[in-house]
Amino acid sequence: MLEKTFDFANREKDIYDNWDDKGAFKCGQRPDADPFTIILPPPNVTGNLHIGHALNHTLQDILIRFERMRGKDVLWQPGMDHAGIATQMVVERKLDAEGISRHDLGRDKFIERVWEWKEESGGMIFNQMRRLGQSCDWSRQKFTMDDGFVEAVLKKFVDLYHDDLIFKAKRLVNWDPKLCTAISDLEVEQKEVNGNYWHFKYPVDGQEGRFITVATTRPETMLGDVAVAVNADDERYKDLIGKTLTLPIVGRKLIVVADEHADPEKGSGAVKITPAHDFDDHMVGKRHDLENINIFDEYAHLNDNVPEEYRGMERFEARKKIVAKMDELGLLEKIEPTVHMVPYGDRSGVPIEPWLTDQWYVDAETLAKKAISAVEDGDTKFVPKTWEKTYFEWMRNIEPWCVSRQLWWGHQIPAWYGPDGETFVAVTEEEAQKEADAHYGEVKELTRDEDVLDTWFSSALWPNGTMGWPEDTPELKRYYKSDVLVTGFDIIFFWVARMMMDGLYFMKDENGEPEVPFETVYVHALVRDEHGAKMSKSKGNVIDPLELADKYGADALRFTLAAMEAQGRDIKMSDKRVEGYRNFGTKLWNAAKFCEMNECFNTGGEFNPSDVNLTLNKWIIGEAEKAALKVTESLEAFRYNDAAAAAYHFTWGTFCDWFIELVKPQFYADDGADKDECRKTAAWVMDQILKMLHPFMPFVTEELWGKLSENRDSDLILATWPTYNAANVNEAASEEMNWLITLITDIRAARSEMNVPAGAKIDMLVADAADGTKNALSAQMDVLKRLARLENVDTLDGDAPNGAISVVVGEATYYLPLADVIDIDAEKARLGKSLEKLEKEIKSVSGRLNNENFVSKAPAHVIAENKKGLEEAETKADKIKQALERLNAMN
The missing domain is CATH 3.30.2320 (hypothetical protein PF0899 fold)
Known part of the structure; x- marks a missing residue:
């Protein structure tokens, strides 16, 4: 007997454990079936499940459960990323609490501590994923620092190096002076800050009293200036192009160059050029063969390339002193307050510095060519297709990729240096030593590069590295390439593009042709708050998916995310929406109780839906067929919201609201053939509903599947997906x-x-x-x-x-x-009063929305609420007018 309601708080874990214990998630159990593969974007080992994860993982699990029920040999490959910077920071904070640093421990001991922490605390997110019902093949769990994966990463580096696609060079990078490492663009957060433009006057050589004024938000960098750029068409400076200025404080000669970087319409039209500390300036420096003068050390303190009185000074202290000195010299023209964007390290929380340093780089431009062609040729498709443009724009303008990081936690670069600086790159130290011995003709001591590889360098191997590459494993043959990659748009560049480059470079199909890592890239939306604002801790609008699951059940949360996942549209999330779909689960439960009460059980006997006689039964069977077809076609096209809507409307509207009401007289009648047919029909349709809803709401559907019959061939997770049968659709009955x-x-x-x-x-x-x-x-x-x-x-x-x-x-x-x-007159009077009240409300709200002062100052969610209220009031008013017209026609 079904309980009053589904006790999700107690039953969800038991149901999940039952699936896991029975091996329902494992691949390889259908060797004759077509494979279907999804690789889970590996969460950081430091990670906790946030609402973005909940969306991403739910969308994957829906596809996995759908294809598993369609009979495929499904692999959902899980794993974790070692997350170099993030993990190192976590462990270093723990050491700080103990009063020691990683340098006190030394590299080897520090790495031991990281592994200890990983074993104790890492992977919490996997337990949270289980909480939401995600059916990964946990037996194949991988970690980017597993031995086999490490070997794959090292081989990748060595192969690319020997193919002249990895090189070492001194270039400008994003440098985090707190963590003392280069970081990727993804790890740079642009923050809007209140600052100043300091306008400095640089004296023109040989023309006493003439100056060029430049403006800067970073006065400390002036000590590294080597030129001033002006526009070739700027009449103010044409005569100075090729001439020199004297850099105040330093005394260095600066050349005036003509460059398009200088905009005559902005400020003075002249721009100071510091090639070693600004990415735009660096490009100007390249165009004009200017010197790179690095004025910072790794901590962003001034080095020996600046006047002695500034050496060793912290950058912002130096800023104050330089501004004061320029004012003292009479060369500070003005200070102009401004709001501008400053790049911060997202982990360290300090402003990053563009810094010139020796790093390892990948020739991404060469690798990108095949990755561009693969999407152009349709070997890999983006859904929605509009994301292809973003992919192409970045790939066609790609720069060399800095892959070295000055950390201890990660894949140490397999490069060794001889005493004269000669480089030997090999997978192992023994191989490097052999190369060195051959090179020198004798044994020389080698020193290994201390840097580690960027996390994205290793995670780019995720599609094939998790399946045993570079070994030619059975898993690699069967499950590579994957069918779908589900991801957010923010890592198209950093992960998707790099997996494409790696896959096409290292993997070959049965014909020996380069093979893409996945057929489809589904790019999902962002989850925002109910007002459409981006979530952030500072705003206090972060939604915890686990809290929602505890409050309303995992099924309600999953269905909400799917129902709101419309291609190209962000999700506005709120408790009310999840509560609404919790009510849908209750509606389903009550429908099952109705079936149970009226003995509508699947007894395991033969029931041919094409053979029913009653019009009512012919109709509901046909509607079930149409609904299942709609769900199927929508999931195949990644239209999650359409799939959820089709299942929802059939379940709630067609079955619960209509069929149950229409069939009640048959159940109240004496036993007979019609009653028996209705029972069997209701049981069959309920089974179709449970199957359709299972990918979205796995827990409650599995519970009902087991409760409504004792003759199941399998759990619902392994049951057969509904296949459309046109013979079951009776158009006359419909x-x-x-x-x-x-x-x-x-x-x-x-x-x-x-x-x-x-x-x-x-x-x-x-x-x-x-x-x-x-x-x-x-x-x-x-x-x-x-x-x-x-x-x-x-x-x-x-x-x-x-x-x-x-x-x-x-x-x-x-x-x-x-x-x-x-009473017609009384009714007309009542409706007239309601209409009058609504028209006043419409006039008031319209007035606000037409008031520019209100629209410009009111928060976006307030404007949205007013628009929604106006729309609802206008709809109500129209209905009342129609009712009044009917009443007037009655006289």
Whole structure:
């Protein structure tokens, strides 16, 4: 016997453990089936499940469960990323609390501590994923620092190096002076800050009293200036191009160069050029062969390339001193307050510095060529397709990729240096030593590069490295390439593009041609708060998916995310939406209880839905077929919201609201063939519903699957997905029942508009009905009277009576005489007052929305609420006007 409600708090874990214990998630159990593969974007070992993860993982799990039920040999490959900087910071903070640093421990001991922490605390996110029902093959769990994966990463580096696609060079990087490492663009957070433009005057050599004014937000960098750029067409400076200036404080000669980087319309039109400390300036320096003068050490303290009094000074202290000195020299023209963007390290929380340093780089431009062609040729498709443009723009303008990091936790670069600086790159130290011995003709001591590789360098191997590459494993043969990659747009560059480059470089198909790592890249939306704002801790609007799951159940959260995942549209998340879909789960549960109460059980016997006789049963079976087809087609096209909507509307609207009401008389009747057919039909349709909903709501559907029958061949997770059968769709039955539902709906709406008492039974007169409608009326008369609250139904003979309102369905008109049922004048007065109130509200809200002062100052969510309120008020007013028109027609 089903409980009153589904006890998700206690049952979800038991259901999940049952799946796991039975090995339901494992791949390889259907060796003759087509494989279907998704690789989980590996969460950081430091990670906790946030709402973005919940969306990303739910969308993957929906596809995995869908294809598993379609009979595929499914692999959802899980794993974790070692997350170099993030993990090192976590462990260093723990050491700080103990009063020691990683340098006190030394590299080897520090790495031991990281592994200890990983074993104790890492992977918490996997338990949280289980909480949401995500059915990964946990037996194949991988970690980017596993031995086999480390070997793959080292081989990748060595192969690319020997193919001249990895090189070492001194270039400008994003440098984090707190962590003392280069970081990727993804790890740089642009923050809007209040600052200043300091306008400095640089004296023109040989022209006493003439200056060029430059403006900067970073006065400390002036000590590294080597030039001033002006626009070639700027009349103010044409005569100075090629001439020199004297750099104040330092005394260095600066050349004036003509460059498009200088905009005559901005500021003074002249730009100071510091090639070693600004990415734009660095490009100007390259164009004009300017010197790079590095003025910072790794901590962003001034080095020996600046005047002695500034050496060793912290950058912001130096800023104050330089500004004061320029003012003292009379060369500070003005200070202009401004709001500007400053790049910060997202982990350290300090401003990063563009810094010139020796790093390892990948020739990404060469690798990108095949990755561009693969998408152009359709070997890999983006959904929505619009993301291809973003992919192409970045790939066609790609720069060399800095892959070295000055950390201890990660894949140490497999490069060794001889005493003269000669480089030897090999997978192992033994191989490097052999190369060195051959090179020198004797044994020389080698020193290994201390840097580690960027996390993205290793995670780019995720599609093939998790399956055993570079070994030619059975898993690699069967499950590579993966079918779908589900990801957010923010890592298209940093991960998706790099997996494409690696896959096409290292993997070959059966014909020896380069092979892409996945066929489809599905790019999902962002989850925002209910007002459309991006979530952040500072705003206090972060939504915790685990709290929602605890409050409403994992099924409700999953269904909400799927139902709101429309391609190209961000998700506005709120508790109310999840609560609404929790109510949907309750509706499903109550429908199952109705089936149980009326003995609608799947007994495991033969039931052919094509053989039913009753129109009602033919109709609901056909609607179930159509709904399952819609869900199937929508999931195949990654239209999650359409799939969820099709399942929702069939379950709640068609089955619960209509079929259950329509079938009740059969269940109240004496036993017989019709009653037996209705029971079997209801049981069959309920099974179809549970199958359709399982990918979205796995827990409650699995519970009901087991409770509604003792004769299941398998758990629902392994049951067979509904396959569309056109023979089960009876168009005549569909037409008749849909006509009946429309007529009942319209009569109920008219009764409601006219404020007819719910318990009052009224008459109905029918005019202009064709033979088919007459037959349908005859067949469905009892149901029509019961559900529309009708006393008598007759054919209209002559004109419609006074005091009747009309409802038109198809070719026929249905008149409802209400003069003796309602007080027409009183009803008109009531509706008139309601309309007057709504029109005042509409005028007030319209006035606010047309007020530019209000629109410019009000928060976005307030404006949205006003627009929504206006739309709802206008809809209500239109309905009242229609009701008044009907009442006026009754006189």
